[in-house]
Amino acid sequence: MNNGAIMTTPRTSIIGLGNVLMGDDGLGPMAVEVFRSEYECSPEVEILDLGTPGWDLAVYLYGRDYVVIVDAVHADGPPGTVHTYCEADVVGRQVQLQLTAHDPGLQACLAQLRLEGRAPAEVTIVGAIPESCEFGKGISPKAVSAAFVAAGHIARSLLQRHVSCRRRHAQIEADLWWLSGLRLSAGQLEERAAGDRKG
Amino acid sequence: MARITIDPITRIEGHLRIDVEVDGGSVQKAWASCTMWRGIETILRGRDPREGWVFAQRFCGVCTTVHAMSSVRAVEDALQLEIPANAQYIRNLILIGHALHDHIVHFYHLSALDWIDITTIPKADPARAASIADGVSSWPGNSHRELQAVQGKVNGLVASGQLGIFAHGYWGHPAMHLSPEMNLILFAHYLQALEFQRKACQVVGILGGKTPHIQNLAVGGVMNAINLNSLATMNMDRLGTLQSLIQEMIPFVQQAYFADACLLAASYPEWFHYGRGVTNYLAVPDLPVDANATHFDLPGGVIMDGNLGSVRPIHDWHDVAIRAAVAEDVTHAWYSGKGLQPPWKGETIADYTDFQADKKYSWVKAPRYDGKSMQVGPLSNILVGYASGHPLTRKWTDAAFNKISSVNGTKVTPEAMQSTMGRYLARAIRSAMLSELALQHWQLLTDNILKGDDRTYNPPEFPSHEIVGVGLHEAPRGALSHWVVIDKGAFTNYQAVVPTTWNASPRDEAGAPGPYESSLLANPVADPEKPLEVLRTVHSFDPCMACACHTLDADGREIAQVKVL
Numbered sequence: 233m234n235n236g237a238i239m240t241t242p243r244t245s246i247i248g249l250g251n252v253l254m255g256d257d258g259l260g261p262m263a264v265e266v267f268r269s270e271y272e273c274s275p276e277v278e279i280l281d282l283g284t285p286g287w288d289l290a291v292y293l294y295g296r297d298y299v300v301i302v303d304a305v306h307a308d309g310p311p312g313t314v315h316t317y318c319e320a321d322v323v324g325r326q327v328q329l330q331l332t333a334h335d336p337g338l339q340a341c342l343a344q345l346r347l348e349g350r351a352p353a354e355v356t357i358v359g360a361i362p363e364s365c366e367f368g369k370g371i372s373p374k375a376v377s378a379a380f381v382a383a384g385h386i387a388r389s390l391l392q393r394h395v396s397c398r399r400r401h402a403q404i405e406a407d408l409w410w411l412s413g414l415r416l417s418a419g420q421l422e423e424r425a426a427g428d429r430k431g
Numbered sequence: 432m433a434r435i436t437i438d439p440i441t442r443i444e445g446h447l448r449i450d451v452e453v454d455g456g457s458v459q460k461a462w463a464s465c466t467m468w469r470g471i472e473t474i475l476r477g478r479d480p481r482e483g484w485v486f487a488q489r490f491c492g493v494c495t496t497v498h499a500m501s502s503v504r505a506v507e508d509a510l511q512l513e514i515p516a517n518a519q520y521i522r523n524l525i526l527i528g529h530a531l532h533d534h535i536v537h538f539y540h541l542s543a544l545d546w547i548d549i550t551t552i553p554k555a556d557p558a559r560a561a562s563i564a565d566g567v568s569s570w571p572g573n574s575h576r577e578l579q580a581v582q583g584k585v586n587g588l589v590a591s592g593q594l595g596i597f598a599h600g601y602w603g604h605p606a607m608h609l610s611p612e613m614n615l616i617l618f619a620h621y622l623q624a625l626e627f628q629r630k631a632c633q634v635v636g637i638l639g640g641k642t643p644h645i646q647n648l649a650v651g652g653v654m655n656a657i658n659l660n661s662l663a664t665m666n667m668d669r670l671g672t673l674q675s676l677i678q679e680m681i682p683f684v685q686q687a688y689f690a691d692a693c694l695l696a697a698s699y700p701e702w703f704h705y706g707r708g709v710t711n712y713l714a715v716p717d718l719p720v721d722a723n724a725t726h727f728d729l730p731g732g733v734i735m736d737g738n739l740g741s742v743r744p745i746h747d748w749h750d751v752a753i754r755a756a757v758a759e760d761v762t763h764a765w766y767s768g769k770g771l772q773p774p775w776k777g778e779t780i781a782d783y784t785d786f787q788a789d790k791k792y793s794w795v796k797a798p799r800y801d802g803k804s805m806q807v808g809p810l811s812n813i814l815v816g817y818a819s820g821h822p823l824t825r826k827w828t829d830a831a832f833n834k835i836s837s838v839n840g841t842k843v844t845p846e847a848m849q850s851t852m853g854r855y856l857a858r859a860i861r862s863a864m865l866s867e868l869a870l871q872h873w874q875l876l877t878d879n880i881l882k883g884d885d886r887t888y889n890p891p892e893f894p895s896h897e898i899v900g901v902g903l904h905e906a907p908r909g910a911l912s913h914w915v916v917i918d919k920g921a922f923t924n925y926q927a928v929v930p931t932t933w934n935a936s937p938r939d940e941a942g943a944p945g946p947y948e949s950s951l952l953a954n955p956v957a958d959p960e961k962p963l964e965v966l967r968t969v970h971s972f973d974p975c976m977a978c979a980c981h982t983l984d985a986d987g988r989e990i991a992q993v994k995v996l
Contacts, residue, residue: 251492252489253474253489253490282492282643283492283495283643283644284491284492284493285492285493286492286493287493287540288532288628288632288643291628291629294625340540343597344540344622344625345625347584347588347622348625350625367473409485410486
């Protein structure tokens with residue numbers, strides 16, 4: 233298990249952001265967990281569900297070569313749409329206002345790390361448009377599908393950068409404990425989501 | 432008269448909105464509003480109390496471990512279940528690691544830029560800055576060379592015109608008056624702080640299995656296996672790593688952070704006269720030093736009306752008075768209900784209206800102690816300790832007073848601590864205390880293990896009748912309590928009364944304001960378009976409304992605004 237590389241700095245980090253108790257906001261953590269269950273990576277890759285760390289995100293970006301962040305995004309398009317952004321897309325276009333530190337503090341964290349020469353060399357953001365982020369409401373079928381799509385985007389992003397990553401022969405169980413305590417395999421979950429979409 | 436709305440106000444995920452009415456250069460009226468509904472408690476009803484902490488840990492993205500701890504303590508309290516000494520020490524070290532991390536982040540990253548004007552740094556003389564810093568501290572990161580390097584980075588940033596995140600600070604604001612050298616010293620530590628944040632995270636990670644969401648808790652203790660002969664468990668090797676990390680953090684906390692807070696206090700002495708607010712203080716005892724939690728390294732107590740002589744100690748978590756005293760009012764909060772509700776009987780039924788200053792205007796309930804509004808946080812912690820003669824609190828508080836006086840003769844007293852600057856200073860004093868306690872609790876754990884005690888867990892047994900419990904924790908932002916009702920092995924009620932609920936409380940039925948609201952009265956505001964001074968006072972509480980949703984805004988929509996009407 234990649235357990236947050238307590239004492240050493242991993243080279244690549246796959247980070248899911250979002251609150252798992254807030255409906256579709258939890259699609260980031262779900263996507264990285266689905267990725268973990270479907271793909272096998274080299275030990276230099278850590279997979280982290282960071283929740284909503286705010287400024288604390290900086291600690292997990294520190295000194296990495298490459299970081300993939302999966303998060304819910306506000307963007308134009310139908311819920312469930314998944315896009316891959318590069319750092320300049322998100323940070324450069326951000327309207328900078330007084331008092332700001334926009335939500336996960338990504339921009340602020342990167343700027344500080346850059347000043348210290350510890351910013352990751354490259355950041356990819358896999359963003360999915362949520363349907364509803366309400367407390368205590370389950371994740372929507374569209375967001376579940378988006379999480380699976382996002383897992384594929386993570387894999388592609390790694391492969392494009394020659395980071396070793398391959399589909400597991402036998403899927404391991406995705407630990408999505410926050411979904412009513414259910415432990416479904418990723419396959420079962422996608423079947424359920426597909427069923428919901430039809431229904 | 433100008434009416435200013437700042438939304439959101441936090442430098443972390445913000446759902447806090449502050450409205451102030453300004454007249455004659457100072458605040459006349461203030462409202463604190465949480466603009467996001469949490470309804471956290473409803474998620475836990477019906478769940479197995481043994482897994483409650485896993486969910487509670489996700490209440491807030493920033494204060495993860497504190498909710499996990501309070502949750503297991505609440506269930507253990509309901510069961511009257513003692514936990515082994517090793518479990519107490521392991522939990523304590525996690526709590527200290529988390530608190531140090533949190534306080535460092537607050538001082539440097541979430542609030543320092545309210546006081547430091549980085550645009551003056553190019554004018555600083557690094558040699559002079561190094562000699563000023565040497566005068567108050569032996570921190571090795573203050574060398575001429577180091578400060579020169581930091582100045583070089585800032586010069587580059589300023590020259591490029593691309594200040595990035597720093598582009599929209601209130602630079603040149605009349606309330607900013609540190610010398611370029613002081614700005615350089617503080618900003619150098621701002622940059623260095625990240626390294627020590629990481630070390631604090633590593634302490635939590637080694638013991639908790641993962642950060643930011645720890646994995647090792649259990650109702651009844653912790654799941655860390657202790658075996659000095661096994662590589663995979665808590666052994667001398669791991670203990671040694673922990674000790675090194677703690678020893679590496681201590682100099683930064685005591686010689687950089689603590690010294691910086693003293694320098695800041697000496698440089699802005701006028702801020703000991705603003706932001707007093709609610710002067711009823713609540714702190715709960717924490718860091719138990721024995722298995723059955725009879726003695727604590729952080730004292731708890733209640734102070735009313737700012738009268739330190741009136742301190743009523745809270746000796747332990749069995750304290751009867753606090754259980755009867757805490758209740759919540761929803762007169763001005765977007766919930767239905769009437770009168771003061773004790774948390775065990777508390778309800779969370781949303782009743783949203785618009786922001787109505789005279790009626791309902793916040794998602795935060797108004798917690799009260801014996802009907803009174805209370806301030807919680809490091810200041811409460813320090814005042815209670817100081818008033819009750821707690822030696823460690825006295826040692827570091829007096830050290831801070833002496834250091835400030837040595838800078839420029841500014842005299843600070845416990846009375847003056849009841850202010851905006853007092854809250855900043857109290858957090859630094861508490862951090863210095865915690866850095867010392869970290870090593871002591873590491874020693875307690877190590878000695879106990881070497882004695883041959885490897886117990887970490889006492890299994891819980893749930894009765895078939897209804898039981899109630901409260902889990903108390905002195906979290907980085909102040910007194911946290913989780914109140915649980917359990918029946919037949921499942922939660923039937925769960926209420927969290929969190930520090931920011933106490934401090935960001937709206938008015939109550941009697942119209943009495945909460946600490947943020949009352950601390951802002953008479954706060955100066957030089958320029959309503961740039962309400963920097965309002966931010967200083969609100970940030971002094973370390974506000975965290977983060978227990979909620981966040982989404983990244985890929986299309987660059989406006990996410991913060993200052994509106995002057």
